[in-house]
Amino acid sequence: MPEYYGYAGRVLRIDLSREKYHIQPLEKELIAGYLGGRGFNSKRLMDEVPGGTDPLGPENRLMFATGPLVGTGFPTASRFNVSAKSPLTGILGDSNAGGHFSAEMKYAGYDQIILEGISKNLVYIFIDDDDVSLINAGHLSGMDVYETTKAVKEEIGDRSVQVCAVGPAAENGVKYAGVFANLMRAAARTGMGTVMAGKGVKAIAIRGSKSVEIAHPGKFERLVEKFEEDVYNHPQYWPRRIMGTTRILLPLNMGGFLPTRHFTTGVFEHAEEVSGEKLAKEYNVKTRACFSCILPCSRFWVIKKGRYRGKYGEGPEYEPLSAFTARVGNPDVEVALIANDMCNRLGLDVLSTAECISWAMECYERGWLTRDMADGLDLSWGNAETILTLIEKISKREGFGDILADGVKKASEKLGFGQEIALHVKGLEIIQADPRGLKGYGLGYAVASRGGDHLRSEPFFELSDDPERGKELFGIPETALRLEYKGKGKLVSFFEDWCAITDALEVCKNVGENMEVLPFDLAGEVMHAATGFKFTADEMRRAGERIVTVERLFLVREGIRRKDDTLPKRFLEEPMPEEAVNSAGSIFELEPMLNEYYTERDWDLETGVPSVSKLKTLGLDGYIEELKRFDVPLRE
Amino acid sequence: MKFRVKFLGIPGIRLSYIEVEVEKPRVREVVDQLCKTFPEVFPSPSATFQRFLILVEDQKGKTTNIRLKNGSDTLLKENESLVIMPPLTGGRKKS
Numbered sequence: 001m002p003e004y005y006g007y008a009g010r011v012l013r014i015d016l017s018r019e020k021y022h023i024q025p026l027e028k029e030l031i032a033g034y035l036g037g038r039g040f041n042s043k044r045l046m047d048e049v050p051g052g053t054d055p056l057g058p059e060n061r062l063m064f065a066t067g068p069l070v071g072t073g074f075p076t077a078s079r080f081n082v083s084a085k086s087p088l089t090g091i092l093g094d095s096n097a098g099g100h101f102s103a104e105m106k107y108a109g110y111d112q113i114i115l116e117g118i119s120k121n122l123v124y125i126f127i128d129d130d131d132v133s134l135i136n137a138g139h140l141s142g143m144d145v146y147e148t149t150k151a152v153k154e155e156i157g158d159r160s161v162q163v164c165a166v167g168p169a170a171e172n173g174v175k176y177a178g179v180f181a182n183l184m185r186a187a188a189r190t191g192m193g194t195v196m197a198g199k200g201v202k203a204i205a206i207r208g209s210k211s212v213e214i215a216h217p218g219k220f221e222r223l224v225e226k227f228e229e230d231v232y233n234h235p236q237y238w239p240r241r242i243m244g245t246t247r248i249l250l251p252l253n254m255g256g257f258l259p260t261r262h263f264t265t266g267v268f269e270h271a272e273e274v275s276g277e278k279l280a281k282e283y284n285v286k287t288r289a290c291f292s293c294i295l296p297c298s299r300f301w302v303i304k305k306g307r308y309r310g311k312y313g314e315g316p317e318y319e320p321l322s323a324f325t326a327r328v329g330n331p332d333v334e335v336a337l338i339a340n341d342m343c344n345r346l347g348l349d350v351l352s353t354a355e356c357i358s359w360a361m362e363c364y365e366r367g368w369l370t371r372d373m374a375d376g377l378d379l380s381w382g383n384a385e386t387i388l389t390l391i392e393k394i395s396k397r398e399g400f401g402d403i404l405a406d407g408v409k410k411a412s413e414k415l416g417f418g419q420e421i422a423l424h425v426k427g428l429e430i431i432q433a434d435p436r437g438l439k440g441y442g443l444g445y446a447v448a449s450r451g452g453d454h455l456r457s458e459p460f461f462e463l464s465d466d467p468e469r470g471k472e473l474f475g476i477p478e479t480a481l482r483l484e485y486k487g488k489g490k491l492v493s494f495f496e497d498w499c500a501i502t503d504a505l506e507v508c509k510n511v512g513e514n515m516e517v518l519p520f521d522l523a524g525e526v527m528h529a530a531t532g533f534k535f536t537a538d539e540m541r542r543a544g545e546r547i548v549t550v551e552r553l554f555l556v557r558e559g560i561r562r563k564d565d566t567l568p569k570r571f572l573e574e575p576m577p578e579e580a581v582n583s584a585g586s587i588f589e590l591e592p593m594l595n596e597y598y599t600e601r602d603w604d605l606e607t608g609v610p611s612v613s614k615l616k617t618l619g620l621d622g623y624i625e626e627l628k629r630f631d632v633p634l635r636e
Numbered sequence: 637m638k639f640r641v642k643f644l645g646i647p648g649i650r651l652s653y654i655e656v657e658v659e660k661p662r663v664r665e666v667v668d669q670l671c672k673t674f675p676e677v678f679p680s681p682s683a684t685f686q687r688f689l690i691l692v693e694d695q696k697g698k699t700t701n702i703r704l705k706n707g708s709d710t711l712l713k714e715n716e717s718l719v720i721m722p723p724l725t726g727g728r729k730k731s
């Protein structure tokens with residue numbers, strides 16, 4: 001009888017400084033408290049990366065984690081999380097990607113891979129079941145993600161080996177470089193590629209021949225069938241299959257919260273020309289899915305004529321599409337395709353890159369930044385050549401690109417202007433939805449454990465316009481209305497817990513959470529069927545809350561307090577302009593929302609630190625002494 | 637009376653809008669017509685109301701979900717149009 005069902009039951013630790021590795025059993029307490037994936041990484045980061053650690057020093061750990069459902073055939077369970085202390089933000093760094101890497105990790109027999117120390121030379125790591133080799137990668141230095149992946153596969157002589165790699169941006173120390181699996185499955189937020197390259201690792205190749213055992217196969221099969229049926233019959237199935245997340249660009253524009261010209265307005269006059277519909281009609285040629293996914297939402301595109309004729313690539317999702325069109329004021333969808341593809345190949349986070357460029361454009365339009373200061377570039381809104389040139393320059397840390405390569409917060413500090421319009425939270429550049437038009441999302445950005453990002457909460461319910469249901473589910477009708485602030489604390493904490501367990505199981509949030517097909521009770525059932533561990537809906541929610549809270553502890557240990565849970569001034573003080581008809585006049589009411597959120601979480605209203613009683617309830621009181629050592633103010 | 641119906645991201649419909657003629661300016665009448673015109677996409681009014689997001693848009697572009705008005709009984713004013721799209725939210729069938 002296997003010792004573990006669902007899980008591989010092992011953790012691989014690689015000490016790059018000593019060029020040694022060892023395999024340890026997966027701790028059962030970790031499963032009970034944190035489920036897997038993001039939960040494992042966050043808990044271990046809190047335990048193993050001391051407060052104040054240099055993100056690019058040997059003490060930082062880079063962790064890859066997969067989940068208990070990955071490799072079982074459960075639809076969309078294909079994801080993995082990459083986590084470390086972030087060199088961009090100095091707080092928790094974490095990013096999630098799909099593809100096939102995660103399943104291969106399980107087949108090689110690992111739930112988590114932990115990189116420690118720093119390698120003397122640039123290497124790539126080849127994990128072949130239980131054999132782990134560090135292979136000199138000097139000859140791969142400077143190669144882009146596509147070239148690296150191809151070269152590693154060729155050297156190993158097996159095209160089916162799964163590879164995740166970093167590009168030249170990471171090697172050059174750009175603070176928001178990502179880790180890329182299957183060429184363009186990007187774990188790009190918060191600079192995890194920067195940490196990987198900083199450790200001297202260019203790529204990880206993995207191959208496995210083991211299997212994943214299921215505790216209750218009959219029950220598991222029935223649950224998979226039910227899940228598949230829910231997905232196939234879902235009204236979002238075909239729209240997502242045809243357009244992926246790009247389907248939301250036009251609705252956001254109609255709602256008046258499509259960030260345009262660096263969030264100076266919420267409507268883009270060229271929205272139709274850069275929409276998901278336009279891509280589907282004129283550029284997309286086929287779809288592609290992650291491992292065991294029944295909703296192939298990724299799309300291959302080809303440009304068939306014009307100056308970019310013959311260029312091809314995969315994606316983009318809504319974020320890069322709208323970031324390289326509306327956000328930078330560019331009406332040419334082909335430029336956005338090329339920009340996104342360049343970021344993938346060079347290994348950059350599209351959102352941070354687009355924020356840095358659009359921030360520079362706004363500074364230029366306001367007369368704060370001159371051509372002389374920006375290598376002679378014309379930074380007028382939408383200048384295609386400038387956008388593409390800057391992506392290249394950032395990746396090489398060349399000229400003005402070097403300033404932008406540290407992120408928008410540092411760039412504005414260094415230049416001494418534009419801090420009030422640098423759109424980030426805790427140093428992480430914010431995403432492509434204006435919080436003045438989506439109050440719950442905005443609160444999510446303000447409190448997210450990795451900085452200004454929506455993927456920690458995605459409280460989509462506020463778009464439902466269904467106050468009755470809001471009352472029924474959350475006791476507050478306004479939770480269902482995007483422009484209302486009341487009830488959003490409750491809504492966001494619920495959705496944060498949901499996102500946390502979805503990430504822990506490493507199921508795709510596009511499906512499990514966004515399409516509402518994997519609620520807490522079903523997740524608990526699936527967990528039981530796959531692993532044999534029993535979890536009620538309440539216990540699943542509690543595990544989600546524990547993950548969110550341990551991440552908060554990581555942040556408060558680094559000095560994060562209520563004052564840091566905020567949004568850029570623009571959203572708090574500048575109402576949405578009249579032209580953004582459906583969001584016109586709206587501003588973001590931060591304080592009452594934060595109060596409600598902290599109350600819901602039982603975090604101190606003044607400091608934003610979780611209360612001692614909350615820590616006790618979640619079994620996290622073991623951290624109290626550690627927090628005291630860092631002068632974290634604690635209240636009962 | 638004639639009303640414009642705009643389509644956003646609806647698989648199977650390549651038009652961005654159509655004009656629909658109805659006797660009574662009621663959302664239900666418009667949706668009935670839609671079901672007759674595109675039976676494969678909108679098989680029945682009840683399925684359409686359940687599976688799609690339907691908004692009323694005024695001349696200035698201000699939209700309101702019919703759920704916040706009178707649902708399928710919502711009356712349309714002259715110069716108003718309907719916008720129909722797949723749900724942005726979970727959209728799972730309610731139990």
Ligand code: SF4
Pocket residue numbers: 076077078098099288289290293294295296297298508509510511
């Ligand atoms: S829905 Fe898309 S992103 Fe999610 S697992 Fe499937 S193919 Fe991957």
